[in-house]
Amino acid sequence: MASIAETRSFFDSFVLADINSGRGDEIIAKLEQPGRFSSAQVDARSKSEIVALAQRVKADVIVNACDPRLNEPIFEAAFEAGCTYLDMAMNLSKPHPTNPYEEVGEPLGKDQISADDRWKEKGLLALVGMGVEPGLSNVFARYASDHLFDTIDEIGVRDGSNLSIDGLDFAPTFSIWTTIEETLNPPIVWEKSRGLYTTDCFSEPEIFHFPAGIGAYECVNVEHEEVLMIPREIDCNRVTFKYSLG
Structure with missing residues (x-):
């Protein structure tokens, strides 16, 4: 993500945050134009740590590139900090409590989708499931629907x-x-x-x-x-x- 971001001009600063304090520095050292990049240590399981970091660096956008098991604290931290949010996979599903292999329980992303109204009320944008698949695959499907097929x-x-x-x-x-x-x-x-x-x-x-x-x-x-x-x-x-x- 950083190697692509360094070729873009639409941001002023880019913070690479990881639980491993040296991981961001390793990535930045490989960039050809590292000037706008910095690193930070954060535990993505902790909503309060993410909020504190976002406020300290005055983040506009939080991009969640973590395993979806960590979606909930990052998603809620972005909401509390007033940041736009993007992730690459939605919240994990929960199986049906008594008949998991024949009935749908809580589907993927249920809590994120149900949060739509409160994000709108706060004037915030959350783009969930915006990786390659889901994400790019959805864009391809929408393009096909709009431009390639009648039905x-x-x-x-x-x-x-x-x-x-x-x-x-x-x-x-x-x-x-x-x-x-x-x-x-x-x-x-x-x-x-x-x-x-x-x-x-x-x-x-x-x-x-x-x-x-x-x-x-x-x-x-x-x-x-x-x-x-x-x-x-x-x-x-x-x-x-x-x-x-x-």
């Missing part, structure tokens, strides 16, 4: 790559804990006639041909935010998210 039956987000790292059999580009969480939770599907519902883990396998030389990979249903986010804004009949674990 849409299904929006299916497919995640797969031919990434390899020597010595590792499987290497996601994000938290391995999150990968385990979303693949072992009951997958969710949305249908206009049925609403949100769960399916079996690794259900509805399909071979998807990814572009740009990536190739054909088997994808299966997993729990993911787009299934909840896209139907809120785009008229369609079905939304699915499938992940390639191969």
Whole structure:
């Protein structure tokens, strides 16, 4: 994020905060134009520490690039400090208390979405789920809806790559804990006639041909935010998210 940010001119200062006090300095040392960057130590589990840091540096925006287990204190700290908020994945779901594999419990991002009114009342903006997926995938879906199609039956987000790292059999580009969480939770599907519902883990396998030389990979249903986010804004009949674990 810092390497991209240093090429942008729309901010005056950029604070890299981490529980490891030296991590930000390591990143800044690798930048070609480090002048606008500084580092700080903060425990993202502590709302009060985040608020204090935001007030000290007079932050306008808090970008949460942490594991979604830390969303709640960062989200609430941004609200208390009066900052715009962005994250890359929404709050974790909670399973149905008695029938978790057949009924939807508290879906991903429920508390964040329900906070919409109080953020609006305070004149603040929170862009949740604004990573690549969810985030960029939602933008692509909206662009397709607005500019490419008159009607849409299904929006299916497919995640797969031919990434390899020597010595590792499987290497996601994000938290391995999150990968385990979303693949072992009951997958969710949305249908206009049925609403949100769960399916079996690794259900509805399909071979998807990814572009740009990536190739054909088997994808299966997993729990993911787009299934909840896209139907809120785009008229369609079905939304699915499938992940390639191969």
